Amino acid sequence: MFTLLVIAAGIVAAYLLLHLMVLKLPKCKSNVQLHGKVVIVTGANTGIGKTTALDLARRGGRVILACRDKRRAEEAILDIVKETGNREVVFMPLDLGSMQSVRSFAENFLKSEPRLDILINNAGLMNGGQTVDGVGMIFGVNHLGHFLLTLLLLERLKESGSSRVVTVASKGYEFGCIDFSCIDSHKDLGLGDSDWNLFEKYCHSKLCNILFTHELAVRLQGSNVTCYSLHPGAIKTEIGRYARFWWKCVMTPITALFFVDAVSGAQTTLHCALQEGLESLSGRYFSSCSVQEVQAKAKDDKAARKLWEASERLCGMS
Numbered sequence: 592m593f594t595l596l597v598i599a600a601g602i603v604a605a606y607l608l609l610h611l612m613v614l615k616l617p618k619c620k621s622n623v624q625l626h627g628k629v630v631i632v633t634g635a636n637t638g639i640g641k642t643t644a645l646d647l648a649r650r651g652g653r654v655i656l657a658c659r660d661k662r663r664a665e666e667a668i669l670d671i672v673k674e675t676g677n678r679e680v681v682f683m684p685l686d687l688g689s690m691q692s693v694r695s696f697a698e699n700f701l702k703s704e705p706r707l708d709i710l711i712n713n714a715g716l717m718n719g720g721q722t723v724d725g726v727g728m729i730f731g732v733n734h735l736g737h738f739l740l741t742l743l744l745l746e747r748l749k750e751s752g753s754s755r756v757v758t759v760a761s762k763g764y765e766f767g768c769i770d771f772s773c774i775d776s777h778k779d780l781g782l783g784d785s786d787w788n789l790f791e792k793y794c795h796s797k798l799c800n801i802l803f804t805h806e807l808a809v810r811l812q813g814s815n816v817t818c819y820s821l822h823p824g825a826i827k828t829e830i831g832r833y834a835r836f837w838w839k840c841v842m843t844p845i846t847a848l849f850f851v852d853a854v855s856g857a858q859t860t861l862h863c864a865l866q867e868g869l870e871s872l873s874g875r876y877f878s879s880c881s882v883q884e885v886q887a888k889a890k891d892d893k894a895a896r897k898l899w900e901a902s903e904r905l906c907g908m909s
């Protein structure tokens with residue numbers, strides 16, 4: 592009995608130590624204020640997007656929550672206004688799974704907002720199915736919608752001085768690859784809708800986020816706009832909410848024990864959006880508030896250009 596207690600205490604202590612040493616993520620150190628600045632955060636009604644928007648609002652920025660669900664967005668706005676006292680937090684409808692919606696969002700935004708200082712491409716999902724344009728859902732929302740959104744807002748970013756585009760990718764990109772023939776034939780990154788297929792497509796889409804940022808930096812040379820991609824950490828959010836039962840059975844205990852809260856999950860996004868002096872690192876990938884090397888496939892110039900061109904074609908821009 593006593594031995595069992597000692598073992599149990601040992602396990603608890605080891606776990607707490609692990610939490611303190613490994614699972615604790617660094618905080619964004621910048622104390623930049625954002626009065627007079629305009630920021631867009633996609634998918635800001637929950638998870639990492641919400642904690643990111645809250646921090647930016649606390650710094651005095653005008654924060655646009657670009658979300659697909661009005662009710663969920665307005666609930667988040669109530670929370671953010673209550674917590675920060677900043678009333679310049681507004682909802683603008685954006686469904687990244689519809690190119691028409693992305694275009695309307697951009698039109699709305701460009702009409703009503705004279706500047707754009709920070710664009711945060713944060714929204715993401717792991718669901719099956721297709722977008723209204725017949726593009727694979729994961730590729731369509733995680734990559735293509737953000738690609739189109741960024742391009743439509745690029746002029747405003749350039750006009751606004753030293754502005755930034757921050758795209759939330761994932762370390763899961765390491766499991767990703769990009770099948771261009773599948774994109775051409777099926778407007779998707781892969782076929783199949785099993786849990787495993789969805790996870791694979793998710794990793795492919797996160798590789799797209801990093802390659803997009805890599806190519807965008809090249810195209811932005813000579814402007815004052817810079818861009819960054821990042822891994823937020825393993826974070827407790829709603830991202831698994833549509834997963835099937837058995838996947839939840841596997842992930843729930845792992846998440847409960849090893850994933851950290853969404854405030855920690857926002858820190859690397861905030862670092863990329865705010866930290867002074869990052870400009871020379873445009874196009875790079877960050878994790879734990881510092882720049883990281885990526886695998887060769889995530890900085891492959893040819894693949895990045897090819898993905899850009901395929902994305903333009905799918906968005907009807909070439």
Ligand SMILES: NC(=O)c1ccc[n+]([C@@H]2O[C@H](COP(=O)([O-])OP(=O)(O)OC[C@H]3O[C@@H](n4cnc5c(N)ncnc54)[C@H](OP(=O)(O)O)[C@@H]3O)[C@@H](O)[C@H]2O)c1
Binds near residue numbers: 640688732822826
């Ligand atoms: N959680 C992690 O451990 C982790 C790890 C690595 C990377 N990431 C990345 O972090 C980002 C944020 O994810 P999260 O973990 O915070 O997940 P989350 O809690 O599920 O939040 C995702 C957000 O994206 C929005 N969204 C989904 N589809 C959309 C669409 N078609 N149009 C507009 N918005 C849409 C969701 O809106 P609704 O509420 O309307 O669905 C929600 O606001 C994602 O890019 C994800 O890939 C997360």
Ligand SMILES: *[C@@H]1O[C@H](CO)[C@@H](O)[C@H](O)[C@H]1NC(C)=O
Binds near residue numbers: 814
């Ligand atoms: C970039 O910013 C610098 C310093 O503010 C300015 O002199 C320069 O004209 C800007 N360049 C472009 C292309 O806007």
